[in-house]
Amino acid sequence: MLTLPRGGFVNTHPSLRPYNRGTHYNFWALVEQAPFGVSMHFVDEGVDTGDLVAQLEIPYTWEDTGGSLRAKACDAMVQLFKETYPLLRSGKIDRAAQDLDRGTFHLANEIEAASEIQLDQSYSARKLLNLLRARTFPGYPSCWFSEDGAEYEVRVTVKRKTK
Numbered sequence: 159m160l161t162l163p164r165g166g167f168v169n170t171h172p173s174l175r176p177y178n179r180g181t182h183y184n185f186w187a188l189v190e191q192a193p194f195g196v197s198m199h200f201v202d203e204g205v206d207t208g209d210l211v212a213q214l215e216i217p218y219t220w221e222d223t224g225g226s227l228r229a230k231a232c233d234a235m236v237q238l239f240k241e242t243y244p245l246l247r248s249g250k251i252d253r254a255a256q257d258l259d260r261g262t263f264h265l266a267n268e269i270e271a272a273s274e275i276q277l278d279q280s281y282s283a284r285k286l287l288n289l290l291r292a293r294t295f296p297g298y299p300s301c302w303f304s305e306d307g308a309e310y311e312v313r314v315t316v317k318r319k320t321k
Contacts (some may be wrong), residue, residue, distance in 0.1 A: 160201060165249060167201035168206070170239060172231035174215055174259025175199060179206035182269045184227035187218070188292035189272065192262060194218055194227060196234045198242055198252065205263070209253035212242045220287075220316045225295035275303040275312065285318040 160167060173183035177186030185200045187194040195215040200208035214234050217228060245251050273293050275286070291314050300311040 169199055170220055171197050171206055175210055176214060176256040176258050179261060179263040181266045182264060184224045185292045186264050188288050196231050196238050198238055203223045209255055211251050212238055214238045223291045223294040273301045275301055277303055287299050
């Protein structure tokens with residue numbers, strides 16, 4: 159199927175490749191403090207490994223959550239597509255191979271274990287806050303912990319102080 163279109167298949171992805179290939183890009187960007195953005199790439203036999211066509215970096219702050227990064231990525235993908243579409247139509251697209259050794263890849267089944275807070279484990283404040291805000295996404299599960307047979311969900315809001 160990949161060989162059917164003359165120019166190849168192009169896909170958009172809500173991550174700044176080669177970082178956060180696979181799933182839950184918004185969660186892993188915050189947890190790993192990886193660069194974030196959106197990418198347009200050619201589809202190949204691998205998972206999110208095709209040559210890059212265009213990218214748009216999205217800065218984030220302490221106030222961002224998994225939910226806000228997803229919203230920013232959706233808006234940025236539309237912008238990136240609008241900017242890149244004329245080049246795609248003309249066939250004058252440059253391709254750049256991804257440096258997969260620099261990037262990260264995550265499977266869907268990794269997020270649940272990564273979202274469990276171990277009450278007796280030591281975390282830096284930075285790591286714990288990044289984990290909590292990464293999983294703060296209304297309508298989706300949050301980080302969690304258990305004690306005495308009960309499970310508790312934790313969400314966090316970070317707001318910049320104003321003077």
